[in-house]
Amino acid sequence: MAEYSAFALLRNALSGNKDWKPAWRKPEPKASYDVIVIGGGGHGLSTAYYLAKEHGITNVAVLEKGWLGSGNVGRNTTAVRSNYLLPPNTRFYEHSMKLWENLSHDLNYNVMFSQRGCLNLAHSPAQLDDYARRGNSMRHQGVDAELMTPAEIKRLMPMIDVSDTARFPVYGGLMQPRAGTARHDAVAWGYARGADRRGVDIVENCEVTGFIRDGDKIVGVSTSRGEIRAKKVAVAVAGSTGRVMQLAGIDRLPIESHVLQAFVSESLKPVLDTVVTFGMGHFYISQSDKGGLVYGGDIDGYNSYAQRGNLPIVEDVMAEMLALFPSLASVRMLRSWGGVCDMSMDGSPIITKGPLPGMYLNCGWCYGGFKATPASGFCFAHTIARDEPHDLNAAFTLDRFHRGILIDEKGQGATPRLH
Amino acid sequence: MLITCPYCGPRDVSEFTYQGDGNRQRPAPNSQNLDAWNEYVYDRLNPAGDHNEIWQHSGGCRIHLRVVRNTLTHAVSSAVAVRGHHGGKP
Amino acid sequence: MSARRTEGGGRIDRARTIRFTFDGATYSGHPGDTLASALLANGVSLFGRSFKYHRPRGVLSAGVDEPNALVTVLRGQAREPNIPATIVEIHDGLVAESQNRFPSLAWDVSAVNQLAGPLISAGFYYKTFMGPVIGPLKGTRFWMVCERFIRRAAGLGRAGAVPDKARYERMNAFCDVLVVGAGPAGLTAAKAAAEKGARVVLADIEPRLGGSANWSGEVIDGKPAADWAAAAVNDLRAADNVRLLPRTTVWGYYDGNTLAALERVSDHKQHPAKGEPRHRTWTIRAKSVVLATGALERPLVFPGNDRPGVMLAGAAERYANEFGVLPGQKVAVFTNNDSAYRAAHALRQAGAAIAAIVDVRTDISADMLDFAGKAETEMLTGHAVVATEGGKALTGIKVQRFDAASGALSGEPRSIHADCLLMSGGWSPAIHLASQAGARAEWNEALQAFLPPKPNQKWTGAGAFTGAFSTTEAIEQGHAAGLTASGARSKHFDAPAVEAAPGAPGSEPVFEITAPGKSFVDFQHDVTADDVRLAHREGFVSVEHLKRYTTLGMATDQGKTSNVPGLAIMAAALGKEIPQVGTTRFRPPYAAVSLGSLAGERYGDLKPERLTPMHDWHLANGASMYSAGLWWRPQIYGHAGETVEQAYVRETKATRGSAGIVDVSTLGKIAVQGPDAAELLDRVYTNMFSTLAVGKARYGLMLREDGLAFDDGTTWRLGEQDFLMTTTTANAGKVMQHLEYFLEVIWPDLKVTVTSVTDQWAGAAIGGPKAREILASCVEGTAVDNATLPFMGIVHGEIAGVPVMICRLSFSGEMAFEVYCGADWGTHVWEALIEAGKPFDLVPYGLEALGTMRIEKGHVTGAEIDGRTTARDLHLDWMLSKKKPFIGSAMMDREGLIAADRLQLVGVVSLDNRPLNGGAHIVEQLDEKNPHGSIGHITACCYSPSLGKYIALALVEGGKARHGSRAFTSDPLRGRFGPVEIVSHHFFDPEGSRMHG
Incomplete structure (x- = not known):
């Protein structure tokens, strides 16, 4: 397949764009593979890509029940950051950040990762100290972080109210300059194309309906397109983890599925250059290259697989948005949608071998799976290929909950709706 | 989404707080069975379809409800007070 | 294009003239005009520029489906960008401007983008801008340089920079029947339901209720349809069980038959009434809903179909009949169905010449031929438009012989002079709300349209929404739906007679004329038929991939006109049927909604402020206030010229040297009462409370179920069965919920009630070597000496005539007392304490000094009990009772x-x-x-x-x-x-x- 480049664009433009080839093949599934990855979302596709690229395992199928990227990689608010407090998270997301920084080159696909910064606003001195703790934690692990003063913040985004009279005054903020946004669909497509070029079969419209066992061991899956066997079966279906694992007879996990809504405004000329979060509630926003403000807030707060939310959260999110940016009251919301999140019991993910022999599990991404896409695939591929975790995901075990070795960024305990 | 509180009638979901999987069994207070405790605290049923849930009418009468709700359609098929002596009705 | 006002007719008030400005020029119009109709009447043809190629664009539609004619409406310094001119009602003083152009609408430098057309086809940006692998522009740098230019070029309107001063408001409504859409179907449904006594809400997106009756030119019940509709509206207005909501977009269908609507209350007024909101958001909980939202006309896809002057046929009919505006003098028509013939006839009657009717079909009914005759025009059957001519306005079209079955063109192209081209590619029912409610739409081959899914919430459809395109059917369905929705049985219905133009529903399955040139599918986003085919070539064939790869349907109109043509072109490329390609799920909102309306009453007032009873005293005595959650608390009582550190050091020294007083009213306070109150406390605290004597307090620690520290505070035993629990300020609500959960769900056998009394008590902590003396000098009814009030003892007395409860406990490490009284007496008692303290140099102190003294003592707060620490981590393991189980005891030693x-x-x-x-x-x-x-x-x-x-x-x-x-x-x-x-x-x-x- 031809490389993508400015030259290729020009050459094809001159020939009427008739010579472009499919970004990935549409193969029929084979009877068996070395590895089956269930889930053609960001994490499943990046897992397949790194299995091929880092471990030379190319006899791999990615099975997607619908269209590729139809899960959360195609319905998130696109922020990429590694501004975490707890070292296991900081290290993992920073590795992801480093992969992001070279991802377009690596994939020969412009995923439009733009390092426009991510700013967490603090609304009390205590909150600023709390953010400083996190920023210093980042700095002690080699991750970029800076504190910003209200005046610097005002210069960065003139429409914000930093006056003393604001209901929630801005005392400062924690900035990660290397954070940013990426084009979410392109990440799925880029990984799909990259994996496909290395020989991975990406099989869309192929729903897993059961697991094939040999004794205890998982040796394949039955699907809407027939039985497919594999030495190893990897599950990367965040948002549907409960449903897929139930097919393997596991109906209790440290996970609740919740619906998270996201919103986009109509296209505007540039008004906001960075990703910003509001500290007196839960609100995050950035502006896409097309000009739409892309933003979101809390999960709806109840179990759901419906990919549709309800009105109270819509109103909460808009109210928080306008508390921060009152000049946007006459801007209009264009579209809202819902995605289903795996909310884990400590707010951190699970990337592990097991829980059944022959099986590997990647889930529990809560709000934050998109930015993890490269490192998640990288670590999951390592875990699958080597049958042991990479150092970076060694902490993300399934048994950490029972053992009390929690990675609880928000300190909320086993109440998923609060993470 | 509306939930019908046995005391207050049909009320908007925004008045309620979700308290999660209603199938969980808390071990006896003096139980030393750590596995049972761990399962109770961390492991949840997460079905696609009808789910037994606990909700609190926190923005209303503050009672806790046992709710059967479909996680695919959000349709609520039953909501009764948790406390046994209400017999499901106020 | 040479549009003009017609001689007569229309539903505008010609007696009154309104003046408004667009791009700085002043124009006039009449009440009843939209910005689009008024500008058309003034001969304006150029309304906007497209998103990517900056192509000149006119008006495509007459409603909310408009992709081209977007403007920014200015209200003082507030800006409302991206509003379709087709939904802006003009009023005196209206100021609007065009967008996405520089330096002007007519001369836009970015129009040069058109030259790069093939280079910037769908998804081009994924294939380039990666930049060098090494050097200073490696990584993301090169892309970010390119991106800066892309961002500047992209975007449509400009948002305002100053806070919008408008008010927004929220309303809840409950009704038996919500009718969405006030055309003939909706009006009839509302009437039927209202007559059965149902509480009815009837909402319509337009200012003038009546829907198609306002422009169909039909006769209903012997009256012009518009008059019939007006009479029906009057009847409904007179009924006291009906609420009419004009200018109201029902935009969201949520669970439990909860619908969201936006009412544009005062956008159309030059001077809104005092206090009148700009927008009002309605949350409507309806027992049943009638969806009568009509249908949207589809454009045809052919080269040059985006030139100003090319318009949907139904829109042109509406401009002529409803607004008294002729979109052109010499009008050509291009259609694949019967509906455009009626439009041609209407324009002829309004005074335009009809140059030709170009129909892709060859088998035209006699009725239609008759229509063409009346329109005095040339019929070109089996023909198609293959090009349009002109610059920023249409001057003519080219037509060619066309075979609808194969799509093949033949013969020589022929030019026809026209200043306006009406097109009709068939009609799509507006099924958005039904789709939002949760089910998949179904394709109807005969009608060439997606029809609403089977309801999975309580709604009934009526009229064009269901694919019933005739007014007779609409009225019959509306009546039946109104009855069904109100729970009544269907009876015989004497439907009013309708005299309508003939015409069969459905359209020829022709969506695109494939000929050289740019044929637009999504007008605003400049997605062409070739872009759709490119997506196919590259494997982006699922409907969602098509949308995401080409951005088809993602513009401000959300694909209302482009969705089906796009699917059809993809289906053709795949060799599949349209339903096999599928349709995307419609998402809220149906049409864009102002953010202000969604924030409602919380705009400008996000969360309540919590103030202690002594708040005003603090302000009057020089306190700088500190935002702590929702509370405002004194940080320091600074003296002139003092730094924060100097102030808290002074306050601390004064307290440790003599005495200080601090407002502790924000502490969470919970009354725990009942026969099993002590038992409950034993279970929720790590230490024992059943052994606590009446009249004593004890410091307690709670764990979460998982064994981590949760909250701490003192609990006071006021009686055998009566405890007052205090919690940290931040966790007051959580602790309350925690107790309620355990009492109801886990231990329903415990006879205990818990009541939040945080707001009922005011609290002051007074501490320091002189604290006891101060209290002794002002407390009556009790002694406060060591014997009467030992450490952790509680006494009741009076201060300045007010009953108080005093507990001797200390957070500061000093001899200290917490004095509680009824909240309403808080300031009274506080002032009495201050007065009593004067001889002892008592100082009020704020959170900084409070924090300083607790740090010196090593007491923990939320900064240490952060949800990740255990009792042992905080050296509180001495509080973990070994005599009893408590919440968290089983799991704290994992x-x-x-x-x-x-x-x-x-x-x-x-x-x-x-x-x-x-x-x-x-x-x-x-x-x-x-x-x-x-x-x-x-x-x-x-x-x-x-x-x-x-x-x-x-x-x-x-x-x-x-x-x-x-x-x-x-x-x-x-x-x-x-x-x-x-x-x-x-x-x-x-x-x-x-x-x-």
Whole structure:
């Protein structure tokens, strides 16, 4: 397949764009593979890509029940950051950040990762100290972080109210300059194309309906397109983890599925250059290259697989948005949608071998799976290929909950709706 | 989404707080069975379809409800007070 | 194009003239005009520029489906960008401007983008801009340089920079029947339901109710349809069980038959009434809904179909009949169905010449031929438009012979002069709300349209929404739907007679004329038929991939006109049927909704402010207030010229030297009462409370179920079965919920009630060596000496005539007392205490001094009980009773929670005599350039006047084992590095001799 480049664009433009080839093949599934990855979302596709690229395992199928990227990689608010407090998270997301920084080159696909910064606003001195703790934690692990003063913040985004009279005054903020946004669909497509070029079969419209066992061991899956066997079966279906694992007879996990809504405004000329979060509630926003403000807030707060939310959260999110940016009251919301999140019991993910022999599990991404896409695939591929975790995901075990070795960024305990 | 509180009638979901999987069994207070405790605290049923849930009418009468709700359609098929002596009705 | 006002007719008020400005020029129109109709009437043809190619664009439609004619409406400095001119009602003083053009609408430099057309086809940006792999532009740099230009070029309107001064408001409505759409179907449904006594809400997106009756030119019940509709509206207005909501977009269909609507209350007024909101958001909970939302006309896809002057046929008919505007003088028509013939006829009657009717079909009914005859026009059957001519306005079209079955063109192209081209590619029912409600749409081959799914919420459809395109059917369905929705049985219905133009529903399955040139599918986003085929070629064939790869349907109109043509072109490329390609799920909102309306009453007032009873006193006495959650609390009572540190040091010294007083009303307070109250407390606290004597208080610690520390506070035993629990300010709500959960769900057998009384009590803590003397001088009815009021004792008395409850407990480490009284008497009692304190130099102190004294004492707060620490981490293991189980007892000793490397509470002393910072980390080896090796962090810090040093509390690996050892504070964020000593967290009076007196 031809490389993508400015030259290729020009050459094809001159020939009427008739010579472009499919970004990935549409193969029929084979009877068996070395590895089956269930889930053609960001994490499943990046897992397949790194299995091929880092471990030379190319006899791999990615099975997607619908269209590729139809899960959360195609319905998130696109922020990429590694501004975490707890070292296991900081290290993992920073590795992801480093992969992001070279991802377009690596994939020969412009995923439009733009390092426009991510700013967490603090609304009390205590909150600023709390953010400083996190920023210093980042700095002690080699991750970029800076504190910003209200005046610097005002210069960065003139429409914000930093006056003393604001209901929630801005005392400062924690900035990660290397954070940013990426084009979410392109990440799925880029990984799909990259994996496909290395020989991975990406099989869309192929729903897993059961697991094939040999004794205890998982040796394949039955699907809407027939039985497919594999030495190893990897599950990367965040948002549907409960449903897929139930097919393997596991109906209790440290996970609740919740619906998270996201919103986009109509296209505007540039008004906001960075990703910003509001500290007196839960609100995050950035502006896409097309000009739409892309933003979101809390999960709806109840179990759901419906990919549709309800009105109270819509109103909460808009109210928080306008508390921060009152000049946007006459801007209009264009579209809202819902995605289903795996909310884990400590707010951190699970990337592990097991829980059944022959099986590997990647889930529990809560709000934050998109930015993890490269490192998640990288670590999951390592875990699958080597049958042991990479150092970076060694902490993300399934048994950490029972053992009390929690990675609880928000300190909320086993109440998923609060993470 | 509306939930019908046995005391207050049909009320908007925004008045309620979700308290999660209603199938969980808390071990006896003096139980030393750590596995049972761990399962109770961390492991949840997460079905696609009808789910037994606990909700609190926190923005209303503050009672806790046992709710059967479909996680695919959000349709609520039953909501009764948790406390046994209400017999499901106020 | 040479549009003009017609001689007569239309539903505008020609007697009155309105003046408004567009792009700085003044125009006039009439009440009843939209900005689009008024500008058309003034001969304006150029309304906007497209998103990518900046092509000149006119008006495509007459409603909310408009993709081209977007404007910014200005209200003072507030800007409302991206509003379709087709939905803006003009009023005197209206100011609107065009967007996405520089320097002007007519001369836009970015129109040069058109030259790069093939280079910037769908998805081009994924294939380039990656930049070099090495050098200064490696990584993301090159892309970010390119992106800066892309961002500037992209976007449509400009948002305002100053806060919008408008008011927004929210309303809840409950009704038996909500009818969405007030065309003939909706009006009839509302009437039928209302007559059965149902409470009805009838909402319509337009200012003028009546829908198609306002422009169909039909006759209903012997009256012009518009008059019939007006009469029906009057009847409904007179009924007291009907609420009419014009200018109201029902935009969301949520669970439980909850619908969201936006009412544009005063956008159409030059001077809104005092206090009148601009927008009102309605949350409508309807027992049943009638969806009568009509249908949207589809454009045809052919080269040059975006030129100003090319318009949907139904829109042109509406401009002529409803607004009295002729969109052109010499009009051509291009259609694949019968509906455009009626439009041609209407325009002819309004005074236009019809140059030709170009129909892709060859088998035309006699009725239609008759129509064409009446329109005095040339019929070109089996023909198609293959090009349009003109620059910023249409001057003519080219037509060619066309075979609808194969799509093949033949013969020589022929030019026809026309200044306006009406097109009709068939009609799509507006099924958006039904789709939002949860089910998949179904394709109807005969009608060439997606029809609404089977309801999975309580709604009934009526009229064009269901694919019933005739007014007769609409009225019959509306009546039936109204009855069904109101729970009545269907009876015989004498439907009013309708005299309508003939015409069969459905359309020829022709969506695109494939000929050289740019044929637009999504007008606003400049997605062409070739872009759709490119997506197919590259494998983006699923409908969602098509949308995401080409951006088809993602513009401000959300694909209302482009969705089906796009699917059809993809289906053709795949050799599949349209339903096999599928349709995307419609998402809220149906049409864009102002953010202000969604914030509603919370716009400008996000969350309530919580003020203590003594708030005004604090302000009057020089307190700087500090936002703590929702509360405002005094930070310091600063004197002129004092820094914060000077102020809190003074307050601390004064307290430790004599006495200080602090407002503690924000503490959570919960009345725990009942026969099993003590038993409940034994279960929720780690320590015993059943052994607590009446009239005594005890400090308690709660764990979460998972064994981690949750909250702490003192609980006072006021009676055998009566306790007053206090919680931290931040956790008051959570603790309350925690208790309620356990009482109802886990231990329903316990006879206890819990009641939040936070707001019922005002509290003041008065501490210091003179505190007891001060109290003794103002408390009546009780002694406060050591025997009557020992440490942790409680007495009742009066201060300044007000009953008070006093508990001797200490957070500051001093001899201290918490004085509680009824909230309404808070200031009264506070002032009495201040007065009594004057001889003793009593000072009020704020949170900074409070924090300083607690740090000196090593007491923990939320900074240390942060949801990740255990009782042992905080050296509170002495509080873990071994005599009884309690919440968290079974899980608190799991391996992760007792690991040796956990962070534990310590004290830290600055060795360089410089301030420490909260959130700074602690390291063993200092490396300012490359900080690493954090062993913990500072949770709280202050200057300790008692020690004369800068000190802090910290959570550090190893904890106690490090006491006496050197380390460094490492705070790269604030550039503060320096040596510290790790010590016990009990800095000051560790034996407690001061508070025990």
